[in-house]
Amino acid sequence: MSLPAAIQPDGATHVRYRGRRLIYFGGCDYYRLARHPRLLQAHARAAASDGLGTGASRMTTGNHPAHDALEASLVQFFGSETATVVGDGYLANLALGQAAEGRFDAAFIDEKAHMSLRDAAQFLGCPVVCYRHCDADDLAKRLSRRRTAKRVVLMTDGVFGATGRIAPLDGLAKRLPRLATLWIDDAHGAGVLGERLRGTAEHCGLAGRRVIRSIVFSKALGSFGGAILGPRWLRAALLDGNPVVTGSSSLPSGLAKATLASLELLRTRPGLAKRLRRNIAFVKGKLLADGLPVGDTAFPVFSLDCSGKQASAMRRRLLATGIYPSCIRYPTGSEGAFYRFAISSEHTRGQLEGLVAALSGR
Template identity: 35%
Template sequence: MTTSWLDEFPARMAEMDQAHLRRQRRVVTPDSGARLTVNGQNMLAFCSNDYLGLATHPALVQAACAGAQAYGVGSGGSPLVSGHSAANAALEHELAAFVGLSRALYFYAGYATNTGIIPALVGAGDAIFSDALNHACLIDGARLSRAQVHRYAHADLAALERELAQSSAPRKLVITDAVFSMDGDSADIAGLLALCERHDALLLLDDAHGFGVLGPQGRGSLAAAGLTGPQASRRVLYMATLGKAAGVAGAFVAGDDALVEWLLQKTRSYIFATAAPAMLASALRASLKLIEQEDWRRTHLHRLIARLRSGLRAGLQGSAWQLSDSKTAIQPLLIGRNDDALAVMEGLRLRGIWVPAIRPPTVPEGTARLRVALSAAHTDADIDLLIDALTALARALR
């Protein structure tokens, strides 16, 4: 009897189970503060990218409802046909002004933004220089472009400069996360831009985890580096997602007017996709106002980060677990083995705390970790509960 490759999937899934790599979805309902109901269990959550606690804010909900009443719940077409609503247009102007750049283009999803704009910028015969720890959407966009990809060691500007100097490609594109999603550390944006100036390269900066959290009034990593407004360079394209600190959905890319116009004309994931609904743009316009006006959210968040780090440094003394050197809302705790990380995750679940275990291929082999994500919705008491639980588990599993 002949066999089909379709018969291989059960065995391949069993291999994933053996390696502790199968992932599971959970049914989630928001609760008060930083709590979620997860598969029917009420839990204190440290897994959300809702860094400012805006996702359920009444002002955003009301704006979304008003947008739905004015525009309906669907856009009805791509942005270049009939989907570019007045709300979407206004949002683009407000996003550009907020990040201090000439122009912005609003996309329906962050992944679609990077996988679309990279092939629009470079192609066969060109060169991409990619940080080794970049997010999957940057990696996939680079692959789709058919440009030659040079992968430089994480945050190693000397290695990047060597690669740039040796390249004879007519177009050079440097791509990097601004805040790295699994380690929580930040790129040296000023250093990267200096190299791009020196070697005639363009810098694409993915600030998914910095927008709303870093910089004055939460204007992002580029603003934190002082590289917006009059200091903005035409060599920077700034991309950020709007489903994390902004609390809604979608993404945008901002930069020099000519570059953004080129992306509008050439990005397939923009041209051939249905536009984001105006109700979401309406909610995002309300979100931008809160991000700008409510500095207390960032102040509170950064105080919680310091509290967690101080408590874990004391509580985990003598443990093999390592707290990454991160000053951002992403606080990874490196465990090592996949099964050990899952055991710690389960130990927290039994205590009513949800922290996800992150395993390969998302992170390198042997570096499975808990990815603790903090939010302005957390309280001091929430942080202390997590510190106490992790300290107890470290002693029990030692």
């Protein structure tokens, strides 16, 4: 397995690929904030004053005022009791697993959970049971075989980033014991789903349940980094010798400031989410009407399975329409190859029409 050919961003909605300028429906920068002047300016100013990195972990000399400011802003934006910033989303899950060691008697994890969530489960020190993808009945069956487990945690992605499928959190939660914890990796849902963009738990109406979340800054927030959102015991455990927090350099202040700027933009510019939702409705509405299985969800991602000849025909059609052929092939090969598309708030109607035409084969 080798790396795919490199691509170079070129404006908000294009990339350069093999000498051509193509429309880009890949990645996870759903509002294209990664190139927003507010974020770039915040990052550049902080880098000019603080340098590129902090050069130390937060537990030694790497705790910067921007980390505290960002945590306060995350608590407000996502409505959690506490927020703890770490270097990226993968680390957020690992840190969370380490911090929760010994807290649960059994963990139930979606079979297609992100690899960082699966790695994190190994730290919990309890049996880890896989249930079928997004299948609440299968979860119930597996729970019934572990009735003696009193302290239960459910682990799932809020949104599965490869397919855009939203985990049925309400249905899953109904099968769990009342005091069970839901650990949601909301890398994709945070900043996109829910009335206040708080993510999948808000979208699914999980109020009143015990929820802990890991989020990333590298997707809807257009920056880089990760955070753990949860109750006070979790924050206390993260600050009490947690290996990830103690043993990794803290998030560069430029990225913390850029993330602060993106939260502010999402809070004050409702037009961004409105445009994204309008674009999703336009593309998915047309494709569903044409019989394509893209899922009728309010999430900007969908995927189409392609094999052999179909995949080459799709590639030709996309390139002929001037669209980057976003074929995904994971190294394990377990998922096979598929085309993944991510709609952004910044795509024009013409670009979206081009995508629909290419996919519908019209």
